[in-house]
Every structure is written in structure tokens, then in C-alpha cells.
């Protein structure tokens with residue numbers, strides 16, 4: 376049985392995010408009115424409701440705020456990779472995102488510094504995170 380891994384649902388608003396990811400670039404929207412960073416991609420700033428959101432290079436750095444070890448995958452295609460770790464990373468720029476973590480369970484702790492690590496899944500790059508400065 377060969378089940379292909381599901382890819383993200385890409386919308387016109389999130390298309391630039393995924394295009395940058397495929398170039399191994401981490402770009403987020405930044406509100407030009409209140410200067411807050413925005414993630415996930417949206418048409419309007421969730422803070423001031425301004426619509427002037429510009430794609431800008433983000434650091435790719437953050438801190439781990441919570442995590443979970445997945446033993447039963449939400450999609451059958453991910454099951455062969457289980458157990459794997461997912462977590463919430465609070466980015467340096469402010470927003471948080473849910474991501475796969477390339478970190479062993481015993482090494483995880485609250486506020487662990489992490490950085491982006493682009494992983495190819497079926498030829499499509501996804502933004503995973505790893506412990507900052509550690510070679511994986």
C-alpha cells in the first residue's frame with residue numbers, strides 16, 4: 376500500500392508563504408499600519424484590521440512553548456513516521472505556529488530555542504523546526 380502524504384491546503388492568500396518555503400525562505404506577512412507580524416496568512420491584520428500586509432523575511436527563530444508526541448497519526452500516510460513530535464513555536468517576530476519538531480522527546484523543554492529546518496516530504500518542502508544550533 377502506498378498512501379501519499381497530504382499536502383497543505385494552499386489558498387490564494389497563503390500561496391506566497393508556500394512559494395517562499397519551496398525556495399527555503401521563511402517569509403511572513405507584516406502589517407504596514409501597526410508593524411505587527413502576522414501568521415497564519417490573512418487578508419487583514421488581526422490586530423488593527425488593516426489590509427496593507429507585506430511579505431517580509433522572518434528570522435526562522437523561536438522558542439518552544441508546548442509539544443506533543445504523536446503515536447497515532449491523524450492521517451494514515453503519517454503513521455509510518457510515528458512516533459513524531461509536533462509543537463507550538465513562538466516566533467521571534469511574535470506569532471506562533473504549529474510545526475513538526477526534529478528534536479528527541481527527552482530533549483524538549485519549555486522555551487527551548489529552535490530554528491527552522493526545511494524538510495522535503497514527497498518533494499514538497501515543509502517548515503519543520505529543530506533545536507537551535509544543533510546539527511540534525
Ligand SMILES: [Zn+2]
Pocket residue numbers: 406407408409410411420421422423424425
Ligand atoms: Zn496591523
